[in-house]
Amino acid sequence: MRKAIxxxxxxxxxxxxxxxxxxxxxxxxxxxxxxxxxxxxxxxxMAASARGARAEGGTxxxxxxxxxxxxxxxxxxxxxxxxxxxxxxxxxxxxxxVVVAMPGGTGTASEVALALKNGKxxxxxxxxxxxxxxxxxxxxxxxxxxTVDEVIAQATATIEALRHEGV
Amino acid sequence: MRKAIxxxxxxxxxxxxxxxxxxxxxxxxxxxxxxxxxxxxxxxxMAASARGARAEGGTxxxxxxxxxxxxxxxxxxxxxxxxxxxxxxxxxxxxxxVVVAMPGGTGTASEVALALKNGKxxxxxxxxxxxxxxxxxxxxxxxxxxTVDEVIAQATATIEALRHEGV
Amino acid sequence: MRKAIxxxxxxxxxxxxxxxxxxxxxxxxxxxxxxxxxxxxxxxxMAASARGARAEGGTxxxxxxxxxxxxxxxxxxxxxxxxxxxxxxxxxxxxxxVVVAMPGGTGTASEVALALKNGKxxxxxxxxxxxxxxxxxxxxxxxxxxTVDEVIAQATATIEALRHEGV
Amino acid sequence: MRKAIxxxxxxxxxxxxxxxxxxxxxxxxxxxxxxxxxxxxxxxxMAASARGARAEGGTxxxxxxxxxxxxxxxxxxxxxxxxxxxxxxxxxxxxxxVVVAMPGGTGTASEVALALKNGKxxxxxxxxxxxxxxxxxxxxxxxxxxTVDEVIAQATATIEALRHEGV
Numbered sequence: 001m002r003k004a005i006x007x008x009x010x011x012x013x014x015x016x017x018x019x020x021x022x023x024x025x026x027x028x029x030x031x032x033x034x035x036x037x038x039x040x041x042x043x044x045x046m047a048a049s050a051r052g053a054r055a056e057g058g059t060x061x062x063x064x065x066x067x068x069x070x071x072x073x074x075x076x077x078x079x080x081x082x083x084x085x086x087x088x089x090x091x092x093x094x095x096x097x098v099v100v101a102m103p104g105g106t107g108t109a110s111e112v113a114l115a116l117k118n119g120k121x122x123x124x125x126x127x128x129x130x131x132x133x134x135x136x137x138x139x140x141x142x143x144x145x146x147t148v149d150e151v152i153a154q155a156t157a158t159i160e161a162l163r164h165e166g167v
Numbered sequence: 168m169r170k171a172i173x174x175x176x177x178x179x180x181x182x183x184x185x186x187x188x189x190x191x192x193x194x195x196x197x198x199x200x201x202x203x204x205x206x207x208x209x210x211x212x213m214a215a216s217a218r219g220a221r222a223e224g225g226t227x228x229x230x231x232x233x234x235x236x237x238x239x240x241x242x243x244x245x246x247x248x249x250x251x252x253x254x255x256x257x258x259x260x261x262x263x264x265v266v267v268a269m270p271g272g273t274g275t276a277s278e279v280a281l282a283l284k285n286g287k288x289x290x291x292x293x294x295x296x297x298x299x300x301x302x303x304x305x306x307x308x309x310x311x312x313x314t315v316d317e318v319i320a321q322a323t324a325t326i327e328a329l330r331h332e333g334v
Numbered sequence: 335m336r337k338a339i340x341x342x343x344x345x346x347x348x349x350x351x352x353x354x355x356x357x358x359x360x361x362x363x364x365x366x367x368x369x370x371x372x373x374x375x376x377x378x379x380m381a382a383s384a385r386g387a388r389a390e391g392g393t394x395x396x397x398x399x400x401x402x403x404x405x406x407x408x409x410x411x412x413x414x415x416x417x418x419x420x421x422x423x424x425x426x427x428x429x430x431x432v433v434v435a436m437p438g439g440t441g442t443a444s445e446v447a448l449a450l451k452n453g454k455x456x457x458x459x460x461x462x463x464x465x466x467x468x469x470x471x472x473x474x475x476x477x478x479x480x481t482v483d484e485v486i487a488q489a490t491a492t493i494e495a496l497r498h499e500g501v
Numbered sequence: 502m503r504k505a506i507x508x509x510x511x512x513x514x515x516x517x518x519x520x521x522x523x524x525x526x527x528x529x530x531x532x533x534x535x536x537x538x539x540x541x542x543x544x545x546x547m548a549a550s551a552r553g554a555r556a557e558g559g560t561x562x563x564x565x566x567x568x569x570x571x572x573x574x575x576x577x578x579x580x581x582x583x584x585x586x587x588x589x590x591x592x593x594x595x596x597x598x599v600v601v602a603m604p605g606g607t608g609t610a611s612e613v614a615l616a617l618k619n620g621k622x623x624x625x626x627x628x629x630x631x632x633x634x635x636x637x638x639x640x641x642x643x644x645x646x647x648t649v650d651e652v653i654a655q656a657t658a659t660i661e662a663l664r665h666e667g668v
Contacts, residue, residue: 002577002579005579059579067595069503078506078579080596082592084254084417084592085257085417085419086257087417091584094582106283106300107284109299113273118568132295133276135272169411228414234586235428244336245336245412247414247425248428249425250587251584257417257418285401420615421591443634444610444614448590465629466631
């Protein structure tokens, strides 16, 4: 059975407190034995979450938008080079067992939307909830977490349920 | 100079009144001499807007997610087959001079987000505004229109400004 | 019924005689009432075939690899902006009723291969035949043409057969 | 410094002897401490090379064309889900440090062509050489190997040269 992959989405320019939380989230994901996946670039939530996961001995995957690994974060172990720009946002979410959205802009918003459209479980950790997603929230596909611990608890429940279904 | 391309985004399942408005919008776009572009499938806002544009003698482009034209709306003149699923949403917005968002779900939300991220002018016609987009709204990149006439007026102003900049 | 779309693939740097033939091919495609599709950039077979088709009053579609229309050939009427680099080669062939391959390099080779893989009819006009494609040649999916007239004759036969099948 | 990624391309339906060689190649890649990457599906060269790499304790990445992991080979550790069909062939080669081509059809041919176009080092192990690639062969970008040992020797030389260049 493959390890669960947790996709962490979020902005390329975020305040230091958010970077710290992203690093903490990366650590917590690795501590669960899960793989961290993100957009792979060397900035913001991407660089910080990879740093945390790797510090804890986890595996980190970066799905890069460019033609090569020049802008990959140093803590990305496995750099997937798409050459497809923002079209790689779809790959980010389809490859994730669970998607976590931290503060970010329209890129992160597109990932939340694509994740929901494709049936993925989404956890908002600082990314603003929106009436756009209310049907998915009511269905339990999208939830809000206030702390890293809550993310881990919610993701654990989802992963266990999927295992039970044999996914 | 190429004709302006107006991308009309919106749901695949919408109420009859929305379909009627989509058809009216398609007619108005064609009446301006603009090209209509949408996601090309034979349902909802896509089929209706193409029907309107073609009834007015306009050109209609459908950017299809599938491997062939089997699910193309009959009023799509030019079917672009991407074989890339939702990754084609990026093509929809990058190919458009102006993007109009009618009522829809997460697919439409992803298109609004990707359009804003890539610097496109976005006009909301029934698609709900959201705090997610507030920075873009304040910058004038995103506006709200209440009628098809308002869409045409706003799009005209944008197209003229871009022409003036030589784009 | 939609007009047939003829995809013309070929190099971005080719000798003048090939550019002239590409222009002649573009003219012949337009004269048949077919739409010309190519990779859209302002060089080589792309620019020349678009120039020919437009001179004859035809419609020309360019599927661009970049993020905008800056490098589009001036004779491209409809610029589809993919932002996906070489991944757009798949869009080129999936969108074409028939694919014609003129002299080119590895980009053109990838398009011939992807076209054959996806069941498209391919006509080689100057692009070298290869044992790689022999099974497809034996099956009649790939043929060689020595002149523009032969391309038109072969494409006509294919388009009529597809119409007969109701495609 | 990231581990080298060796992309192994080849057919989904190949003779048993080729599957055995693919498995042997996978083992040899893992024994070098390199990561194996392929198209991820549960057939042919993909399944066999993953099986070999995993048996040797290596990491295996599968870049899947579909919308989910349903058709992933069991020995793929990390399944990247693209939802982009054959457009994922570009991701396969851009993500690889070195591309190895085993016997295959037009899918493999498209990967060889895209790899060469994007400056990747390509080693043919059973995939037929072609005059289409002669310029790249003369430049040393494409070489032919007759055995798995030769592949490893050639890949080692390339990886060392790239490390020396700081790539």
